[in-house]
Amino acid sequence: MVTNMKTAAPGAVAAKERQRSFTTISGRPVNQLYTSQDVASLDYERDLADPGSFPYTRGIHPSGYRGKLWTMRQFAGFGTPEETNGRYKQLLKAGGTGLSVAFDLPTLMGRDPDHELSLGEVGKCGVNITSLADMETLFDGIDLAAITTSMTINSPASMLFAMYLVVAEKQGVGWDCLSGTIQNDILKEFIAQKEYIYPPRPSIRLITDVFAFCAERVPRWNTISVSGYHIREAGATAAQELAFTLRDGIEYVQYAVDAGLDVDAFAPRLSFFFNSHSDFFEEIAKYRAARRIWAHVMRDRFKARNPRSWQLRFHTQTAGVSLTAQQPYNNVVRTALQALAAVLGGTQSLHTNSLDEALALPTEEAATLALRTQQIIAHETGIANIADPLGGSYFVEKLTSDLEEEALAYFDTIDRMGGMVAAIEKGYPQREIAESAYKFQQAVERRDKIIVGVNDFVSADETPIGTLYIDESAADRQLAKLNEVRTTRDNDRVRAALDALKDGANGSANTMPLLIEAVRAYATVGEMCDTLREVWGEYEETPII
Amino acid sequence: MPKIRVIIAKPGLDGHDRGAKVIARALRDAGMEVIYTGLRQTPEQIVAAALQEDADAIGLSILSGAHMHICPRVMQLLRDKDMQDVLVVVGGIIPDVDIPKLNEIGIKGIFLPGTPMQDIVDFINRNTRSRVEA
Numbered sequence A: 001m002v003t004n005m006k007t008a009a010p011g012a013v014a015a016k017e018r019q020r021s022f023t024t025i026s027g028r029p030v031n032q033l034y035t036s037q038d039v040a041s042l043d044y045e046r047d048l049a050d051p052g053s054f055p056y057t058r059g060i061h062p063s064g065y066r067g068k069l070w071t072m073r074q075f076a077g078f079g080t081p082e083e084t085n086g087r088y089k090q091l092l093k094a095g096g097t098g099l100s101v102a103f104d105l106p107t108l109m110g111r112d113p114d115h116e117l118s119l120g121e122v123g124k125c126g127v128n129i130t131s132l133a134d135m136e137t138l139f140d141g142i143d144l145a146a147i148t149t150s151m152t153i154n155s156p157a158s159m160l161f162a163m164y165l166v167v168a169e170k171q172g173v174g175w176d177c178l179s180g181t182i183q184n185d186i187l188k189e190f191i192a193q194k195e196y197i198y199p200p201r202p203s204i205r206l207i208t209d210v211f212a213f214c215a216e217r218v219p220r221w222n223t224i225s226v227s228g229y230h231i232r233e234a235g236a237t238a239a240q241e242l243a244f245t246l247r248d249g250i251e252y253v254q255y256a257v258d259a260g261l262d263v264d265a266f267a268p269r270l271s272f273f274f275n276s277h278s279d280f281f282e283e284i285a286k287y288r289a290a291r292r293i294w295a296h297v298m299r300d301r302f303k304a305r306n307p308r309s310w311q312l313r314f315h316t317q318t319a320g321v322s323l324t325a326q327q328p329y330n331n332v333v334r335t336a337l338q339a340l341a342a343v344l345g346g347t348q349s350l351h352t353n354s355l356d357e358a359l360a361l362p363t364e365e366a367a368t369l370a371l372r373t374q375q376i377i378a379h380e381t382g383i384a385n386i387a388d389p390l391g392g393s394y395f396v397e398k399l400t401s402d403l404e405e406e407a408l409a410y411f412d413t414i415d416r417m418g419g420m421v422a423a424i425e426k427g428y429p430q431r432e433i434a435e436s437a438y439k440f441q442q443a444v445e446r447r448d449k450i451i452v453g454v455n456d457f458v459s460a461d462e463t464p465i466g467t468l469y470i471d472e473s474a475a476d477r478q479l480a481k482l483n484e485v486r487t488t489r490d491n492d493r494v495r496a497a498l499d500a501l502k503d504g505a506n507g508s509a510n511t512m513p514l515l516i517e518a519v520r521a522y523a524t525v526g527e528m529c530d531t532l533r534e535v536w537g538e539y540e541e542t543p544i545i
Numbered sequence B: 001m002p003k004i005r006v007i008i009a010k011p012g013l014d015g016h017d018r019g020a021k022v023i024a025r026a027l028r029d030a031g032m033e034v035i036y037t038g039l040r041q042t043p044e045q046i047v048a049a050a051l052q053e054d055a056d057a058i059g060l061s062i063l064s065g066a067h068m069h070i071c072p073r074v075m076q077l078l079r080d081k082d083m084q085d086v087l088v089v090v091g092g093i094i095p096d097v098d099i100p101k102l103n104e105i106g107i108k109g110i111f112l113p114g115t116p117m118q119d120i121v122d123f124i125n126r127n128t129r130s131r132v133e134a
Helices: A044-048 A081-093 A132-138 A157-171 A187-193 A200-217 A229-233 A238-258 A263-269 A280-301 A330-344 A364-379 A394-417 A420-425 A428-445 A473-488 A491-506 A511-520 A525-536 B018-029 B043-052 B067-080 B096-104 B117-133
Strands: A071-076 A098-102 A149-152 A180-182 A224-227 A270-276 A314-318 A349-351 B005-009 B033-036 B057-062 B087-092 B109-111
Touching: A071 A081, A071 A149, A071 A364, A081 A098, A081 A132, A081 A364, A132 A157, A132 A473, A149 A157, A157 A180, A157 A200, A157 A511, A157 A525, A180 A224, A187 A200, A187 A229, A187 A238, A187 A420, A187 A428, A200 A224, A200 A238, A200 A263, A200 A420, A200 A511, A200 A525, A224 A229, A224 A238, A229 A238, A229 A270, A238 A263, A238 A270, A238 A280, A238 A394, A238 A420, A238 A428, A263 A270, A270 A280, A270 A330, A280 A314, A280 A330, A280 A394, A314 A330, A330 A349, A330 A364, A394 A420, A394 A428, A420 A428, A428 B018, A428 B117, A491 A511, A491 A525, A511 A525, B005 B018, B005 B043, B018 B033, B018 B057, B018 B087, B018 B117, B043 B057, B043 B067, B057 B067, B057 B117, B067 B087, B067 B096, B087 B117, B096 B109, B109 B117
Parallel strands: A071 A098, A071 A349, A098 A149, A149 A180, A224 A270, A270 A314, A314 A349, B005 B033, B005 B057, B057 B087, B087 B109
Antiparallel strands: none
């Protein structure tokens, strides 16, 4: 039974508004009406321009999605490489147009399955990849020249990317034919998701090594996906997501330039990753503001000359944090609306969450429905036929400018602190996000913000849905495979490769070729990460609540 | 009246600490003394912290699916140290099938996504009173 617990105040008069104040999900006040006066200071050519023209507020492609739809890229991974390989083949058969690898926590944290901290975690939140042998299985029967792959991996990004390159080599696919993305964004790990290993500076060196290596050897690879997604999931507002993500982007560009790279040699391969939360127009405005800010940053702050360096390209994922365990079918509707906002905002690729993800990793049926949601938006709604259909809306343009202004104010604060690494070391973005998260939770508790099925419209008798349950067999199989790899490989070659890696890390050599050699020798993720732990140590944060 | 002392801990490899931090603040705002251990704590470290801080309750935030390894270990260590009177509660993503198993080992407070903070405050208040006043 559904009950509406909200009742009208006695004696309420018609002229009175429903709420004392109206705000976005980020707490931003919104007016009853927006008019031409709200956008009077905007100059079309300077601030908006047609899609495909600087500052790209209206999109980076002149024809919007008419030439090419966004990539429908469903993040997936669980259990063993064999199981995940099966899921990938099913997603590609269902019309998915790119792969996106979800790794388990031991892989993300650079630990082998036999490490004590891996206990109970192997294959649980994603697929376990320990050595090249696992990567070969993961892409078995999938032509790496024919697909694009995104890998959500950060601290050990270079190690997993090296494995991908060696799998391509074994398939006979040239590295110049490979296309895809590694997340490779450590700053947001310190800020939000906390999957860090090394301290900030050596971590960033690994990243700029990838920039330099790919500029020469893997020219079509997106070397980083500067991510706001996790920052938002941790509780940030839309403006904080926008500001911290783009300021992270600035930090990476600055480090790369300081390391001697030419900005136009690597900047066209930078990409971004945003959340799509439930406040429809705020999200659309956020993407539009992001493009405008980045275009100016790259042209004016870093003096990039190649227009491709100015263009912000991004992936979007609908907001996992908005999904509810209660009445899970409601999540299909939430995800569809969030996906719609991402497309209206001009995303280059999109992941739609599955209805059961507040409970577990998705079942195959739930993952397929999430993909179908994108296909319906692409092929039935008509919105992909017009570039930036909301451009010129008084409200959307005003909101775009307001978000830009708020983000630029954050840039000033962080610049004054000495940059993002310094701000992180002071705990500044972490504290801002924790504050927003707590405020939002309080608003939910007061029922100032309604979450259907959670604090209003609650069902008393819910029927549980079937979910995916991952047992311990994945851990057993991965442990057995690890032992097999260790006994069949040439351990002298592994030792030599790891020693060379250590020497390189102590010096200033590019770490990528050294990691590729270690991968070819079947060194494990844990062994490679431990080698660098010995050189650089591990980061420990001061907890902030 | 003495304050209830609560350890909030994030065991395992997962770093998603939004829930742990929000609940730590809510408990503190409700008048409890809260010690947040930070990330990646082993069961041994968590129980040692509880002993050292003379905690009345331990709150474990687990989203990664590792709860069936972590929780029994924490309960065993509490028994070994004769600390069975410390209340243990768990918040996070816990599949339905695991709830009776956790109840069986002595974990009664299991809080799933969407739980109001006040419910958790009330539960801890109700179930630690005798220890705090002892």
